[in-house]
Amino acid sequence: MARWILHMDMDAFFAAVEQLDHPMLRGQPVVVGGLGPRGVVATASYEARAFGVHSAMPIAKARMLCPHAAFVPPRFARYEQVAGQVWAILASYSPLVEPLSLDEAFVDLTGTERLHGPAEETAHGLHRRIRAETGLACSVGLAGNKLLAKLASEAAKPGGIHVVHEQDVEGFLSPLPVGRLWGIGPHTAKVLAERGVHTGGDLRDVDASLLCSWFGPRGGAHLWRLARGLDDSPVVPAREAKSISQEVTYPEDLFQEEVIAGEVRQLAVALAARLVEERLLATTVRVKIRWADFTTRTRQVQLPEPTDHPVLIADEAVALLDRGGLHAESGVRLLGVGLAGLVPATFRPEHLFAPSALTDALREVLSRHGPERLTLGFPGGDRRPS
DNA sequence: TCTGGGGTCCTAGGACCC
DNA sequence: TCTGGGGTCCTAGGACCC
Numbered sequence: 183m184a185r186w187i188l189h190m191d192m193d194a195f196f197a198a199v200e201q202l203d204h205p206m207l208r209g210q211p212v213v214v215g216g217l218g219p220r221g222v223v224a225t226a227s228y229e230a231r232a233f234g235v236h237s238a239m240p241i242a243k244a245r246m247l248c249p250h251a252a253f254v255p256p257r258f259a260r261y262e263q264v265a266g267q268v269w270a271i272l273a274s275y276s277p278l279v280e281p282l283s284l285d286e287a288f289v290d291l292t293g294t295e296r297l298h299g300p301a302e303e304t305a306h307g308l309h310r311r312i313r314a315e316t317g318l319a320c321s322v323g324l325a326g327n328k329l330l331a332k333l334a335s336e337a338a339k340p341g342g343i344h345v346v347h348e349q350d351v352e353g354f355l356s357p358l359p360v361g362r363l364w365g366i367g368p369h370t371a372k373v374l375a376e377r378g379v380h381t382g383g384d385l386r387d388v389d390a391s392l393l394c395s396w397f398g399p400r401g402g403a404h405l406w407r408l409a410r411g412l413d414d415s416p417v418v419p420a421r422e423a424k425s426i427s428q429e430v431t432y433p434e435d436l437f438q439e440e441v442i443a444g445e446v447r448q449l450a451v452a453l454a455a456r457l458v459e460e461r462l463l464a465t466t467v468r469v470k471i472r473w474a475d476f477t478t479r480t481r482q483v484q485l486p487e488p489t490d491h492p493v494l495i496a497d498e499a500v501a502l503l504d505r506g507g508l509h510a511e512s513g514v515r516l517l518g519v520g521l522a523g524l525v526p527a528t529f530r531p532e533h534l535f536a537p538s539a540l541t542d543a544l545r546e547v548l549s550r551h552g553p554e555r556l557t558l559g560f561p562g563g564d565r566r567p568s
Numbered sequence: 569t570c571t572g573g574g575g576t577c578c579t580a581g582g583a584c585c586c
Numbered sequence: 587t588c589t590g591g592g593g594t595c596c597t598a599g600g601a602c603c604c
Binding site: 221 | 569570571572574575576577578579
C-alpha cells in the first residue's frame with residue numbers, strides 16, 4: 183500500500199523560542215549558542231542568517247558578521263517544554279510519530295484518512311495548529327517515504343508546506359545538489375564532485391556497478407536508491423538509546439595530568455548518575471581526548487558485568503586514559519566519556535553489587551537535588567569547567 | 569575565525585574459535 | 587607441516603545528522 187509520510191521541522195527553533203519569550207528580540211537577528219571563546223552557533227534566526235550566520239559556525243565569526251545580533255546561551259529545558267507541546271499536536275494525528283531531534287519529527291499518516299481526511303489536508307491542519315498553539319513557525323514536507331518527506335520539508339522552508347507526489351519525484355530530485363540529499367555529507371559530496379557528479383540527476387545517471395566500485399557494495403546501493411527517492415524504512419516511535427556520552431571543550435587547554443584525570447572522573451560520575459536516573463546499566467566505557475591540534479583519539483573497554491557504579495566507571499575511564507598513551511603530550515582541549523551496551527537495571531547481576539548502598543544513595547541525592555549537585559570526593563574531582 | 573555536544577551507523581582489522 | 591575459510595566479538599576511526 184502506498185504510504186503518506188509527513189516530516190515536520192520547526193523553523194530556526196531555538197532562536198524562534200527566544201523571540202517568542204522575549205518580544206524585544208522579534209524581528210531582530212538572534213544567535214543561540216555557546217558564548218565561550220570556543221563556542222559555536224546552535225541556531226541563528228532568519229534575520230541573522232541574512233548576514234551569513236549559520237549553524238556550527240564559530241561564535242567569534244558570527245560576531246564579526248553580525249555584531250549587533252543578540253547572542254544568547256541555549257535554554258534546553260525551555261526548548262524541551264515547547265517541543266513537548268509540538269509532539270502532543272503531532273500525536274493527535276497518528277500513533278506513529280518518530281522524533282529525530284528536539285525540533286523535527288516524522289509522522290506516518292498512512293491510513294489516517296478516515297479519521298482526519300486526506301493527508302494533504304491533514305498537513306495543512308497540523309501546520310496551522312502548530313502555529314496557532316505554540317506561536318512558532320514550522321515547515322512541513324509530505325511524500326511517500328521518509329527520505330522524500332525530509333527533503334520536501336527542506337524545500338518548504340521557511341514556514342511552508344511542500345508535497346512530493348510519486349510522479350514528481352524525478353523532477354524534484356534532479357536539480358538538487360547531491361550534498362542536500364539526506365546521508366550525503368561533505369566527504370561523499372567531494373568524492374562525487376571529483377567524478378563529475380553534482381546534482382541528483384547526475385547521480386541517477388551513474389551505473390549501480392560504478393557507484394559500488396566507488397563506495398563499496400552497501401554504500402553504492404544506498405546512493406543508487408537515494409538518487410531514485412527510494413526508501414522503505416518505517417516510522418519508528420521512541421527508540422531506546424544505545425549509548426550516552428558527555429564531553430566538554432575547555433575554554434583553555436588542560437596540561438596537568440591530575441586535572442585531566444579529575445575532569446574525566448567528573449564526566450564519568452555525571453554519566454553514572456544518568457544511568458541511575460534512567461535505571462540503566464552499561465557494559466562499555468569509552469573515553470575521548472582531543473588535543474590542541476585537534477587530533478582526536480578514543481579508547482574503549484568492555485566491562486565483565488554491566489554496571490552503574492560511579493567509582494567503577496570512573497576508574498575504568500581513567501585507566502583508559504593511561505592506556506594507549508593518551509597523555510598530555512600537548513594541551514588537551516576536549517575530554518569525553520561515553521557509555522554503551524546499555525541494558526535495563528533489572529538485568530543487574532545479583533552476585534555483584536546487589537543493589538548497592540551507593541546506588542541507592544545516588545538515587546536519593548538525584549531525586550532531591552538533581553544531577554547538578556552531584557560531586558564525589560575525588561582528588562581534583564570538584565573542579566568543574568567554568 | 570579555528571572548528572560544540574549529543575547521538576547513529578558503517579568499516580576495517582585483529583583475536584579467537586571451529 | 588604450516589594452511590583454509592567462516593563466524594563472531596571487540597576496538598578504533600570516521601561519516602553523518604541535528
